[in-house]
Amino acid sequence: MTVTPAPDTPPSTMMTDEEYGAVRASAALGVGTSVLITDERGRILVQHVDYRTTCLLPGGAVDENEPPAQGAARELHEELGITTSVDRGLAVDWVSADSLNAPASMRFPGEILHVYDGGMWDNEQIASIRLPDREIKSVEFVEPARLPDLMAPGDARRALSALRARINAAGPALLENGLPIAPTVLDRAGALRTARAGHHLPFHAGPAPEKLSVVQVWGWLLAPDGRALVLLEPDTGAALLPGGTPEPPDRGNPLVTLCREVHEEAAAEFGDPLFLGHLCDPDTPYARLRHAAPLTRLGPPPVDPATGRTHIRLLATPEQALELFDWGTPGGRPTRRRPPGPRTARDPPCRAAAPHRTAGRHRPHHLVARPGLSRSEDSHEQHITRRWHAHAPSGRSAPAGHKSCLGCSTAGSNRTLPVRPDLLPGHRVPDDPHLCSCDHETRISGGPAVLWVGFPLDSLIWTGTGGEPKWYATYPTLRRGFCPDCGTHLVSVADGSSMVMVTGFSLTDQSGIEPLGHSHREKAAPWMHITLAPSPTS
Known part of the structure; x- marks a missing residue:
């Protein structure tokens, strides 16, 4: 029996399971994956396939009930012979049904494509690629600017957007037909759409x-x-x-x-x-x-x-x-x-x-604190290191044995170590051991205070094959010395001073260096509770 609702009854929003399934099926989209892989020069791996004239990134359709990341890993194994996992997404692209100009007989419903980061492959990884007997004819690494010439327009847009998202490092990009819905400065500028500046010179x-x-x-x-x-x-x-x-x-x-x-x-x-x-x-x-x-x-x-x-x-x-x-x-x-x-x-x-x-x-x-660009011995920018000023104060350097600074001793380095002058004949005891919590010290050390111990500048001796430390002007009237091997902060010298201040815990013998004072104590962390040594004059 059919029941007709009364004219004043509002229409129901309830659907039967069959109705709901039909609506969902009519709006269904395909799901696919792609993997962005680069070599050490930043070129992108593309595949030449036997079923179309344009190139593709590694990837393919996701199997029924298969998570996209697992599908991407499966495709890498099937297409390149590489067994690995992919766990970092670069982009999710909504591809509309009419974006491909597909023939009506294909009934292309549109799709959601997940682009994953395959990382940077070195020569050894590239040499391990094994192509299947069919489908993938060859692979090559190409400049990002060549993608529009080698790939379908939507595929090229998606790959470039994913590459910019990887550089941008702000999480996966949301795309519509290959274009980000919230473009970054790299997207707006069109970075990488033209050939990169190349300088392959020693x-x-x-x-x-x-x-x-x-x-x-x-x-x-x-x-x-x-x-x-x-x-x-x-x-x-x-x-x-x-x-x-x-x-x-x-x-x-x-x-x-x-x-x-x-x-x-x-x-x-x-x-x-x-x-x-x-x-x-x-x-x-x-x-x-x-x-x-x-x-x-x-x-x-x-x-x-x-x-x-x-x-x-x-x-x-x-x-x-x-x-x-x-x-x-x-x-x-x-x-x-x-x-x-x-x-x-x-x-x-x-x-x-x-x-x-x-x-x-x-x-x-x-x-x-962020050297950033020290690279291999023959690289272009090898010497962007921590050496902004290399003016060492006067002093004696005397290699003695094979000691290292405490910061790199566990690595077996043979570098820089200050030897306490008071332990050598004819030299004085430590002077003015104290803590300092000024803004400058805490920023450089990363800690709430630095323990300083003073010695005459002309009496400090450095041992180890590293000789004297590397010196930097970290303040208008101050220079600091760091271990040239591991960067450990060792000493500080004020302009015109005859004293050198040594960080207390870089000394192997720490006897007699209990702090007598605490400079800028009012700036110290409130949770610090310091008991100073009694003054020798009290």
Whole structure:
């Protein structure tokens, strides 16, 4: 019997199971996966397949009731012979039913594609690829800018969006037909859509020989948080470091060239520079110089007089910046790998705000805490290290045995260790052992206080094959010494002082160094409870 609802009865929103299933089936989408894999130069792996004329990333359709990540791993095994897991998503793309111009007979319903990060593969991993007998004809690693020529338009857009999301490091991108619904600065600038600047030249840490003409001066300008200033061309998205070509008014001075170019291109200023080295082509008499310096000021974005364009200014971690260049693998050794050591926080690249000026004089120790770009011996930027100032105070250096600093002793290093002068004949006892909790000390040490012990500067002796420490000007009137092997903070010397202050716990013999005072105690953490040693004069 059929019951007709009364005219004033509101329509029901309830559906039977059959009705619900029919609605869901009519709106069903396919589910697929892709895996983005790069080599050590940042090129992307694409597959040439036997069933279409365009290339694809590794991947495919997800099987019934199969999680997408498992489907991606399965496809890697089937298509490349690689057994691995994928656990980092780069993008999720909603592909509309009409985006592919598929024939009506295909009844393509649209699909959701998950793009996963397959990581950076070295030569050994690439050599282990084994292709199946059919479906995959060959694979190759290609420049990101070539993807639109090799892939279907939607596939190329998706791959580039996923690559930018990997560089951006802010989580998976949500895409619609390959385009992000919330584009980042890299998306808006079109980064990587044109060929990256390539400099496959050997890097030399020393000065350029006089017989070579300097044709380029570039600089790594590092903000206080360790991020580097990178410029993007506004019409192509191509990335470059600040700097440029010498001009006659520069009178052959590379730093004048760098200052002028940095001002013209980015309205930027920088502090005391560190010369890194040069690149040269064995077949041409030219040199390209590299410097590093603290970024101290950014003005409003300027119009570059050489091009008439205004560059897009980014602040990006050194690792992110390297993804935007193609500097090859000089000497056959990897140059894209990050060395051990502290990392700059991998926040998303952002536009460099203006006007910007660092508070007071720039303090290089902020950059020291995030060296970021020390790389293999023959890499282009090997010497962006913690060495901003290398002016060692006067003193004696006497190798004695094979001791290491305490920070690297467990690694078996043979480096720098201060020997207490009071333990040697004719020298005085420790002077003014005290704690310090000033802002400068706590930032450098990462702890609530530093224990200092004073000795005459001319009496301190350094043992170990490392000799004296590496010295940095961390404050306008202060220099600090660090172990050149592991970076342990060892000593501090004030300008014009005849005393050297040694960090108490870097001494092997810590007797008689109980602190007699606590400088800036009012700034100490409230949970610190310190009992000082009795004053010898009380």
